[in-house]
Amino acid sequence: MNKKIIIAALAVVLVAGGIKTASYLHEQKMIKIEQERIEAEKKKYMIGCKNDAKQYSYDAKKINEKLSKFDYSNDGKKMVFLTFDDGPSTTVTPEILETLKENDVHATFFVTGKALKDGGKTSEELLKQELEDGHAIASHSYSHDYSKLYPKRTLNLNNFTSDFEQANQEMKRILGKYFSTRVIRCPGGHMSWKGMDALDEYLQENNMVSIDWNSLNKDAEGPKKNAAQLVEVAKQQSKDKEIVVLLMHDTYGKEETAKALPDIIKYFKDNGYEFKTLR
Numbered sequence: 001m002n003k004k005i006i007i008a009a010l011a012v013v014l015v016a017g018g019i020k021t022a023s024y025l026h027e028q029k030m031i032k033i034e035q036e037r038i039e040a041e042k043k044k045y046m047i048g049c050k051n052d053a054k055q056y057s058y059d060a061k062k063i064n065e066k067l068s069k070f071d072y073s074n075d076g077k078k079m080v081f082l083t084f085d086d087g088p089s090t091t092v093t094p095e096i097l098e099t100l101k102e103n104d105v106h107a108t109f110f111v112t113g114k115a116l117k118d119g120g121k122t123s124e125e126l127l128k129q130e131l132e133d134g135h136a137i138a139s140h141s142y143s144h145d146y147s148k149l150y151p152k153r154t155l156n157l158n159n160f161t162s163d164f165e166q167a168n169q170e171m172k173r174i175l176g177k178y179f180s181t182r183v184i185r186c187p188g189g190h191m192s193w194k195g196m197d198a199l200d201e202y203l204q205e206n207n208m209v210s211i212d213w214n215s216l217n218k219d220a221e222g223p224k225k226n227a228a229q230l231v232e233v234a235k236q237q238s239k240d241k242e243i244v245v246l247l248m249h250d251t252y253g254k255e256e257t258a259k260a261l262p263d264i265i266k267y268f269k270d271n272g273y274e275f276k277t278l279r
């Protein structure tokens, strides 16, 4: 009698154990499949650009270090970083993307969350195309609102980081949750505001980098210029610099920048520059 009960109980334990082991193994297998799927998704991007666009990209931190020391030398090796702020716009960005593709060169787009939102589906498609074409995507805040980011011309770190986080979410919504970028450009330029030490500390802790520029075509400064004038300014500004980080804008009203771009690219090609993106 006792023996029978023990044997029956043992059988129950063994069967239950077997079922439990089988379901455990199944669960482990499903976890592994999911992990592999996530890894494959992540591999599509390195931070800021597509994985197979890595060859055109360059460490933004190194460039920023040079810029902050006003040292634009690079052992005779010339590099130009074409950068476009405030986009995408449905009117100017498409022509810029076309020109970059025709010339087989790559740029860095400092986009704003607001521009992505305002441009609706068209802007979303433009952002996807920027990434797809091998350009780098960097963040230029969500709101671009100086009074929010730097009230009384002084950094408000909480406002700043939450605004950039909002821009991040917007980019992830469009490009997928595994997209991220470590490169930012402060609206108005890092150089323009007070209390930026707190931001530098924050960026350092989060392995991020803020980068300004050392040349510009002045498409957002002084009197409005036509394409030929923009080209001339870009040339003057870049003169004698082996490292050029050229600030331009691809937002609404910057049609002349799009028109100037083929000649600007030609100038850098003729002068032996390599075109790089910031990562």
Ligand SMILES: [Zn+2]
Pocket (backbone or CB within 6 Å): 085, 086, 140, 144, 187, 188
């Ligand atoms: Zn801007």
